[in-house]
Amino acid sequence: MHRALEDPDDKPGRVADAPLAPVGVPLTAISEQLAARPVTESSHLVGAWAHDLTADRVIWSETFRAMLDIPRTEMPSLEGFVARVHPADRDSVLDHLRRVLDGEDGAGFCFRIERSGGCAHFEARMVIDRDREGRPTRAHGTIQDITERRVAEEELHRKSTYLNAILDHLPQAISVFDAQLRLQCWNGRFAEVIGVPPQMLTYNARFEDIYRVPAERGEFGPGDPDELVEQRRRLAASFEPLLFERTRTDGRTLLIAREPLYIDGRVGGLVTTYTDISERKRIEAEVRHLAHHDALTGLANRCLLDARLQQAIADARRGRQQLAVLFLDLDRFKNINDSLGHHVGDALLVQVADRLRAEMRETDTVARLGGDEFVIALQGIGGASDVARMTETLLERLSASYIVDGTELHATPSIGISLFPADGLDANTLLRNADAAMYHAKALGRANYQFFTDALNQSTTARLELENRLRRAIGSDEFELWYQPLLDASGTTLNGFEALLRWRSDSETLHLPSTFIPIAEDTGMIVELGRWVLREACIQAKRWSEFGPGRPRISVNLSARQLRDVRFADSVADILAETGLEPSMLELEITESSVMDRPDEAVALLHRLKQLGVGIAIDDFGTGYSSLSYLKMFPLDRLKIDGSFVCDIDNDPNDSAIVSAAVSLAHNLGLPVVAEGVETAAQALHLARLGCDELQGFHFSRPMPALEADAMLRMQSW
Numbered sequence: 001m002h003r004a005l006e007d008p009d010d011k012p013g014r015v016a017d018a019p020l021a022p023v024g025v026p027l028t029a030i031s032e033q034l035a036a037r038p039v040t041e042s043s044h045l046v047g048a049w050a051h052d053l054t055a056d057r058v059i060w061s062e063t064f065r066a067m068l069d070i071p072r073t074e075m076p077s078l079e080g081f082v083a084r085v086h087p088a089d090r091d092s093v094l095d096h097l098r099r100v101l102d103g104e105d106g107a108g109f110c111f112r113i114e115r116s117g118g119c120a121h122f123e124a125r126m127v128i129d130r131d132r133e134g135r136p137t138r139a140h141g142t143i144q145d146i147t148e149r150r151v152a153e154e155e156l157h158r159k160s161t162y163l164n165a166i167l168d169h170l171p172q173a174i175s176v177f178d179a180q181l182r183l184q185c186w187n188g189r190f191a192e193v194i195g196v197p198p199q200m201l202t203y204n205a206r207f208e209d210i211y212r213v214p215a216e217r218g219e220f221g222p223g224d225p226d227e228l229v230e231q232r233r234r235l236a237a238s239f240e241p242l243l244f245e246r247t248r249t250d251g252r253t254l255l256i257a258r259e260p261l262y263i264d265g266r267v268g269g270l271v272t273t274y275t276d277i278s279e280r281k282r283i284e285a286e287v288r289h290l291a292h293h294d295a296l297t298g299l300a301n302r303c304l305l306d307a308r309l310q311q312a313i314a315d316a317r318r319g320r321q322q323l324a325v326l327f328l329d330l331d332r333f334k335n336i337n338d339s340l341g342h343h344v345g346d347a348l349l350v351q352v353a354d355r356l357r358a359e360m361r362e363t364d365t366v367a368r369l370g371g372d373e374f375v376i377a378l379q380g381i382g383g384a385s386d387v388a389r390m391t392e393t394l395l396e397r398l399s400a401s402y403i404v405d406g407t408e409l410h411a412t413p414s415i416g417i418s419l420f421p422a423d424g425l426d427a428n429t430l431l432r433n434a435d436a437a438m439y440h441a442k443a444l445g446r447a448n449y450q451f452f453t454d455a456l457n458q459s460t461t462a463r464l465e466l467e468n469r470l471r472r473a474i475g476s477d478e479f480e481l482w483y484q485p486l487l488d489a490s491g492t493t494l495n496g497f498e499a500l501l502r503w504r505s506d507s508e509t510l511h512l513p514s515t516f517i518p519i520a521e522d523t524g525m526i527v528e529l530g531r532w533v534l535r536e537a538c539i540q541a542k543r544w545s546e547f548g549p550g551r552p553r554i555s556v557n558l559s560a561r562q563l564r565d566v567r568f569a570d571s572v573a574d575i576l577a578e579t580g581l582e583p584s585m586l587e588l589e590i591t592e593s594s595v596m597d598r599p600d601e602a603v604a605l606l607h608r609l610k611q612l613g614v615g616i617a618i619d620d621f622g623t624g625y626s627s628l629s630y631l632k633m634f635p636l637d638r639l640k641i642d643g644s645f646v647c648d649i650d651n652d653p654n655d656s657a658i659v660s661a662a663v664s665l666a667h668n669l670g671l672p673v674v675a676e677g678v679e680t681a682a683q684a685l686h687l688a689r690l691g692c693d694e695l696q697g698f699h700f701s702r703p704m705p706a707l708e709a710d711a712m713l714r715m716q717s718w
C-alpha cells in the first residue's frame with residue numbers, strides 16, 4: 001500500500017518536528033523557570049539541563065530529575081544522565097552529543113529510558129555556546145516526555161501496516177483520489193488492472209495523467225485519448241456513485257465500482273474498486289450456453305429452438321418469406337444403442353450433429369430435441385423444391401457410413417418437412433406437422449423425406465381427436481376386457497385366459513387395442529389404463545377361481561411404459577391384495593423389446609414381481625432379440641411363440657424349423673411354450689408335434705366377453 005502518511009520513525013536520534021523550545025535562552029533562566037513547575041508525567045512538561053564545559057559542571061532542573069527519576073541527592077553529571085538512557089540508545093545518544101560538540105548542527109534526538117510500566121520516550125534538544133574562537137563553552141537543552149505521542153504513532157503504524165496488508169491481499173484493485181482527483185491511496189493491483197507502470201503511481205499523481213496511459217492503449221475505445229480521459233475526469237469529478245463493466249483489450253472483464261468518499265460529512269474523494277470478473281463471466285456464458293444447448297452435441301436445445309423458430313416466423317411474416325422446419329429421426333438408432341452400447345450411440349449422434357452443422361447455413365438453426373431427434377429450421381427458402389433439394393443432399397450426407405471406435409456404422413434418417421405459412425403459423429404447429437410427416441416417411445420405408453400434406457393433416461387431426469376421446473374414456477367406464485382361452489396341446493383342456501382390452505366408445509363401435517394402445521403408450525395414459533386392466537382381470541380370475549376345480553390362470557399384457565413405472569410392482573401387490581387373487585394365478589406377458597430397452601432395470605423389476613409369486617411370460621417370441629442370454633437373465637415361466645411363425649407353418653419349412661428351435665431352446669431352460677395365432681386344426685396338430693405345450697388362436701376360440709368366458713368355464717367338462 002502506498003500512502004501520504006509517512007511511517008513514524010522510532011529510531012532514537014532523529015526528530016522530525018520543529019524545536020519545542022527557543023534555542024539560545026540562558027540555561028539558568030530556563031532551569032529556574034522549569035524548576036518551579038510541578039513534576040508530572042505530562043507530555044508538555046519540559047525538563048532542562050546545562051553543562052558548563054569549562055568548569056565541567058552540570059545542572060538539571062527539577063522536572064528533568066523527575067522525568068528521568070533521578071533523586072535530588074544525586075549530583076548532576078553527564079554520566080548520571082547517560083546511565084539512565086536505555087542501553088540500546090546509549091551509543092547513538094553519545095554519538096549525537098559528540099557530533100554536536102564537534103560543530104555539527106545539533107537539532108534534537110530521541111532516547112528511551114526504562115520504567116516499571118515499560119519504556120518511556122523522550123525528545124531532547126541541545127544547543128552549544130561557543131567562545132570567540134569557536135570553542136564550546138556550554139551545552140544546554142531540554143527534554144520532553146513524548147511517550148504518549150510515540151504510543152499513538154506506534155498504534156497508527158501498526159494499524160496502517162495491517163491496513164496495507166489487507167489492501168494488498170484483496171482480490172480487487174483499489175484507488176482513492178482526493179477531492180482534487182489526486183491519487184492518495186492505492187494497492188498493488190491497481191497498476192496492473194489499469195495497465196500503468198507501478199512507478200507512475202505516486203502520491204498526488206493526477207487522475208488524468210494516470211488514465212491517459214490506458215486511453216492511449218485503446219482501452220476506452222477509439223477516439224482522441226485526451227478527450228476520452230477528459231470525459232472520464234469529468235465523470236469522476238461529479239463524485240456520483242457508479243457501477244459498470246469494462247472489457248479490456250486483452251479480453252478480461254472488470255467490474256468497476258466507484259463511490260464518493262465522505263470525510264467529516266463532506267465529499268473528500270473517490271474510492272474505486274476494480275474486480276476482475278472474467279472467470280465469473282466465462283462461467284455465466286457457459287451456464288447460458290448449457291441452458292440453451294444440448295450437452296452432447298452442442299446443438300441448440302428445445303428451448304433455444306423455440307426461441308429461434310419464433311424469431312424466424314416473425315422475420316418470415318415481415319418479409320413475406322417462407323420457412324421450412326425439418327424433423328429428422330435416425331432409423332433404427334435404438335438397435336445401435338442396444339447392441340453396441342450407449343457410448344457408440346452417443347458418438348454416432350455427435351457425428352450426425354457435425355454433418356448437419358456442416359450442411360447448414362449461418363442463418364439456419366440445427367437443434368437436437370433428445371434421443372435421435374433433430375430439428376432444422378431453414379430461413380429464407382425459395383419454395384418446396386428448394387427445400388427438397390437441400391433435404392436430398394442432407395439425406396445423402398447423413399446416409400454415408402460412420403466410423404465409431406474403428407467400426408463402420410450405417411444410419412439413415414427419415415425426415416419430415418413442414419412449411420410456413422402453408423403448414424402452420426406458429427412454432428408448435430410447424431413442429432407437430434413436421435413430426436407427423438417424419439412418421440409418414442418412416443412408414444414409407446425409412447431413409448426418405450416427406451412433406452406434410454393435407455391427408456397427413458387429416459390423420460394427425462384424427463389422431464388428436466382420438467387422443468382426446470381416449471383421455472375422456474379413461475374416466476368414464478368405456479373399457480371392457482375380453483378373454484381368449486389358452487388350451488393344452490391337445491386342444492381339450494382350458495388352462496387359462498388371456499385378457500384383451502376393448503374400448504366401446506359408443507354402443508356401435510368396439511375399438512381393437514391396435515387402434516388406441518399405441519396412443520395410450522405415447523401419451524403415458526397406458527399406466528392408468530394398464531392398472532385398470534390388471535385390476536379387472538384379477539377380479540375376474542378371482543371369480544373364476546370360485547367356480548370350482550380347474551381354475552384358469554389369467555394372462556395380462558404389459559407395455560414397456562408400464563414397466564418403466566417405478567410404482568408398478570407395488571401396484572401389482574396392491575391389486576392382488578385388494579382382489580384376493582392367488583398370485584400364481586396371474587401371469588404377466590411382456591414383449592422382448594419392452595424389457596431390452598433397459599435390461600438392468602427390467603431384471604430388477606421382474607425379480608420383484610417374481611417375489612410376489614406372479615408368473616412371467618415372454619410374448620411374441622421370435623420377433624425381437626430371441627437371444628439365449630436374456631432368456632437366462634430374466635426370471636421367466638413361459639414363452640409365447642409369435643403368431644407370424646404359426647400362420648404359414650404348414651407351408652414354410654423355415655417357420656417350422658424356427659418353432660422347433662424355439663421349443664427346444666425353451667424346454668432346455670425348463671420353460672413351457674405357447675403357440676399363438678392357431679387358426680386351423682392342421683396348425684394345431686403341427687405345433688403339438690413340434691412340442692408346443694399350449695395353443696391359442698381363432699381355431700379354438702376368438703376373444704370373448706366375460707359372460708361368454710364364464711359359460712365356457714362352466715362347461716369345462718366339454
Ligand SMILES: Nc1nc2c(ncn2[C@@H]2O[C@H](COP(=O)(O)O[C@H]3[C@@H](O)[C@H](n4cnc5c(=O)[nH]c(N)nc54)O[C@@H]3COP(=O)(O)O)[C@@H](O)[C@H]2O)c(=O)[nH]1
Nearest residue numbers: 500501512513514533557558559676677678679696697698
Ligand atoms: N398393454 C396392453 N396391450 C394389450 C392389451 N390388450 C391387448 N393388447 C395388445 O394388443 C394387441 C392386439 O390385441 P387384440 O387385437 O386383442 O389381438 C389379440 C388376439 O385377438 C389376436 N389373436 C389371437 N388368436 C388369433 C388368431 O388365431 N389369428 C389372428 N389373426 N389373431 C389372433 O392376437 C392378439 C393377442 O396377441 P398376444 O398378445 O401376442 O397374445 C395384442 O398383441 C396385445 O399385445 C392390454 O390390456 N394391455
